């Protein structure tokens with residue numbers, strides 16, 4: 001119902017729409033319309049009402065991250081055709097899993113939250129997710145014909161998509177750290193997480209999650225030295241719905257490229273945008289700890305580190321730390 005009101009107001013942006021017209025379109029009373037308008041005002045819409053004239057939307061919404069605003073901006077065929085929105089949730093990854101369990105028809109669905117109480121990174125590390133300033137999203141993707149080993153390519157693809165969209169908003173020098181961070185200099189601006197389910201090597205689904213620091217103007221003490229936001233980098237307040245729809249657009253195109261041309265095409269782009277290759281790193285895995293120069297990624301996207309004695313292949317690491 002809110003979307004009918006917003007459709008009507010947007011169609012007449014800057015002009016009054018009579019209450020009668022609203023009542024007729026919605027089939028509800030004047031009081032009921034007024035209550036809904038009040039809710040929209042609370043969300044941040046600049047709507048004014050005048051007795052015996054009606055309602056006017058004064059300007060386009062700025063940074064209201066509700067499905068209606070995301071959909072208005074979307075330019076995709078697949079991702080975002082269904083949007084599940086939460087003001088508060090434990091984690092969009094949990095919501096995605098829950099949705100997949102109870103609904104078959106979820107391919108392309110995105111789950112968006114304004115705040116997460118248990119946002120997570122790799123290995124259940126906490127992703128700080130304060131309310132109303134950032135982007136926390138999980139995307140459900142059920143590919144037709146992908147292998148479980150393509151999941152790194154999906155992780156790289158979403159990182160590249162975020163990097164491209166950041167550049168649209170003035171953060172031009174974002175780089176991707178192997179395996180899953182988007183960074184500006186030595187500070188993290190976004191994190192990416194891909195969780196998958198497969199059978200006999202075939203990918204059933206992937207949940208592609210990302211958190212981006214957007215309008216936070218200050219980092220909390222514990223992240224001050226290692227995190228940044230678009231606001232801190234550019235000093236501008238960003239419309240998150242536009243940022244998100246740009247990311248989905250880029251990601252969809254990268255997924256098409258991955259499907260048509262294979263993962264090598266994604267890996268080449270990753271190589272172009274990474275900040276890891278050529279640097280001296282310390283790698284800690286469950287079994288090992290070593291230092292060396294990050295030489296390249298292999299045909300699976302695993303990191304190849306030259307320790308001087310040999311070249312180690314890093315499939316997964318607890319930490320990859322730059323030493324220079």
Ligand code: ATP
Nearest residue numbers: 121122123125126127128180181188191213227319
């Ligand atoms: P590292 O901590 O070395 O970056 P990682 O890249 O594996 O490890 P992730 O699992 O991707 O880390 O993300 C979790 C980590 O990111 C947390 O341990 C914390 O250091 C950092 N972090 C948490 N919330 C944020 C945030 N909103 N912005 C930037 N960094 C964050």
